[in-house]
Amino acid sequence: QSVLTQPPSVSVAPGQKVTISCSGSSSNLGSDYASWYQHVPGTAPKLLIYENNKRPSGIPDRFSGSKSGTSATLGITGLQTGDEADYYCGTWDRGLSAYVFGTGTRVTVL
Amino acid sequence: EVQLVESGGGLVQPGGSLRLSCAASKFIFIDYGMNWVRQAPGKGLEWVSYINSGSTSIYYAASVKGRFTISRDNAKNSLFLQMNSLRDEDTAVYYCATDGGRGTVARDWGQGTLVTVSS
Numbered sequence: 001q002s003v004l005t006q007p008p009s010v011s012v013a014p015g016q017k018v019t020i021s022c023s024g025s026s027s028n029l030g031s032d033y034a035s036w037y038q039h040v041p042g043t044a045p046k047l048l049i050y051e052n053n054k055r056p057s058g059i060p061d062r063f064s065g066s067k068s069g070t071s072a073t074l075g076i077t078g079l080q081t082g083d084e085a086d087y088y089c090g091t092w093d094r095g096l097s098a099y100v101f102g103t104g105t106r107v108t109v110l
Numbered sequence: 111e112v113q114l115v116e117s118g119g120g121l122v123q124p125g126g127s128l129r130l131s132c133a134a135s136k137f138i139f140i141d142y143g144m145n146w147v148r149q150a151p152g153k154g155l156e157w158v159s160y161i162n163s164g165s166t167s168i169y170y171a172a173s174v175k176g177r178f179t180i181s182r183d184n185a186k187n188s189l190f191l192q193m194n195s196l197r198d199e200d201t202a203v204y205y206c207a208t209d210g211g212r213g214t215v216a217r218d219w220g221q222g223t224l225v226t227v228s229s
Contacts, residue, residue, distance in 0.1 A: 002154065032212070032213040033212045033213030033214070034213055035210065035213055035214040035215060037155070037215075037216070039149075039155065043221075044205065044219040044220060044221050044222060045147075045155065045205070045216070045219050046219070047210070047214065047216065047217050047218075047219075050210055050212070050213070050214040050217070051212050051213065051214070056217070086154070088154060088155050090155075090157075090213070090214070090215040090216075091213040091215075092213050096172070097169055098157060098169060098170075098171055098172070099145065099157035099160065099169075099215040100157065101147075101154060101155045101156065101157060101215065102154075103154055104154040104155070
């Protein structure tokens with residue numbers, strides 16, 4: 001059972017925008033930064049966002065992140081078929097002394 | 111570009127053991143903490159274990175504590191995961207990854223190695 005909760009799935013039309021929420025608690029998102037990952041099944045996951053809102057080199061600015069209190073949000077604009085993937089949030093949980101991932105959100109571009 | 115190549119996966123019976131390796135290259139391995147992350151069939155990502163650069167700080171997920179041991183050889187740019195007392199639920203693709211710190215579970219990822227626990 002993950003301690004970070006995400007919606008199971010979202011569907012959007014090409015070119016539209018989507019936001020994915022990640023809800024945690026004071027022991028994880030409330031006390032550390034959020035990170036976001038994109039995982040296309042069968043390939044290696046990819047880091048999209050770190051330290052709440054920073055993008056690694058090579059990640060387009062269509063991807064954005066934010067955090068407020070014990071929740072984090074990933075935003076994706078201009079959805080493309082290539083963005084179809086599973087998206088996970090992640091952070092450190094000081095109560096568990098463990099990294100934790102969110103439950104994951106499947107993004108489908110209709 | 112960072113390269114991480116896992117090996118050692120395969121089919122093992124319940125109760126058996128397996129040792130995974132991760133060969134790191136194209137970055138200064140000793141500068142980074144490392145993680146193992148896994149994904150069971152049809153499930154989400156699950157963090158397994160962390161080791162810091164000097165092997166002085168190690169953490170495990172509750173699901174593997176007491177059965178798995180993480181280690182590293184900085185002279186050989188290698189990360190390891192010794193898995194004992196394997197269970198069906200340990201069946202997964204196992205990824206090694208560089209630790210990003212500050213809530214970043216994994217900055218760079220390997221392609222993964224499949225571990226199947228089955229009789």
